[in-house]
Amino acid sequence: xxxxxxxxxxxxxxxxxxxxxxxxxxxxxxxxxxxxxxxxxxxxxxxxxxxxxxxxxxxxxxxxxxxxxxxxxxxxxxxxxxxxxxxxxxxxxxxxxxxxxxxxxxxxxxxxxxxxxxxxxxxxxxxxxxxxxxxxxxxxxxxxxxxxxxxxxxxxxxxxxxxxxxxxxxxxxxxxxxxxxxxxxxxxxxxxxxxxxxxxxxxxxxxxx
Numbered sequence: 001x002x003x004x005x006x007x008x009x010x011x012x013x014x015x016x017x018x019x020x021x022x023x024x025x026x027x028x029x030x031x032x033x034x035x036x037x038x039x040x041x042x043x044x045x046x047x048x049x050x051x052x053x054x055x056x057x058x059x060x061x062x063x064x065x066x067x068x069x070x071x072x073x074x075x076x077x078x079x080x081x082x083x084x085x086x087x088x089x090x091x092x093x094x095x096x097x098x099x100x101x102x103x104x105x106x107x108x109x110x111x112x113x114x115x116x117x118x119x120x121x122x123x124x125x126x127x128x129x130x131x132x133x134x135x136x137x138x139x140x141x142x143x144x145x146x147x148x149x150x151x152x153x154x155x156x157x158x159x160x161x162x163x164x165x166x167x168x169x170x171x172x173x174x175x176x177x178x179x180x181x182x183x184x185x186x187x188x189x190x191x192x193x194x195x196x197x198x199x200x201x202x203x204x205x206x207x208x209x
Contacts, residue, residue: 027176029054030067042085042180045070049078060102061172062139070173071102072160080160080173084180091123094152095177096145101136102170108138115163116171120155123183128152133163136171143175 025041032038032054035045045052052072057064060071072080084090099116101108108114119130128151134144152158160173 022179022181025178025180027070027174027178028067029070029174032068035070039085042088042090043178044083044085046081046083047072047078048080049073051078052080055102057172057174059104060107060139060170061100061141063141064100064172064174067174069100069102071170072173073170078162082158082160082176083156088180088182090180090182091154091156092181093179094118094120094149094155094158095179096143096149097176098141098143098172098174099134099136100141100172100174101138102172103139104170107170110138112138114138114171117161117163118149118158119161120152120158122154123156128155130161141172141174 025043027038027041027043034054035047035052037054038045052070054068055071057067057069061069070080072078084092101112101114103110114136115133116136117130117132118134120128122128129149132148134148135142160171162171
């Protein structure tokens with residue numbers, strides 16, 4: 001019996017560990033031609049007005065270091081929502097990202113003061129964030145690290161929402177750092193509970209003896 005319950009417990013622990021192993025992902029957009037290309041990374045980007053693009057950073061952001069960025073009209077009634085492909089059966093954490101007000105054609109002016117809000121929805125439907133305004137510096141990326149995203153864990157979606165009424169300005173987003181954790185299948189939990197049950201039964205038997 002001892003060997004049986006130990007084997008069951010070990011199998012359950014291995015299965016659970018495999019199911020919840022986390023993977024780090026940073027969306028840089030450099031290899032993308034449109035937001036739809038994020039699907040190859042398991043990510044879905046959906047803009048409420050469909051006005052979102054992947055654009056070269058040159059001419060829009062001075063400190064982007066080349067490459068491309070995600071650009072969208074998001075300072076009015078529009079928003080961008082980030083989710084994972086349903087087939088992944090995963091949740092994610094938002095760790096950090098870079099934000100800028102994009103300059104150039106259709107973009108902002110140096111005198112503009114723009115900001116957005118970022119909120120997340122967990123698997124149980126509760127919301128995190130959404131109260132703090134993230135400033136957008138025209139023409140320059142600002143890095144927002146993990147201290148700005150405390151509690152942004154176990155998420156099924158993140159939404160970038162506009163503040164104000166001026167929807168004719170580009171918002172730039174880059175280097176979105178996520179940690180993706182697969183959701184364990186019910187069978188995995190059942191196997192773990194079975195192993196724990198065998199362990200408890202053996203413990204009671206030893207005490208009875």
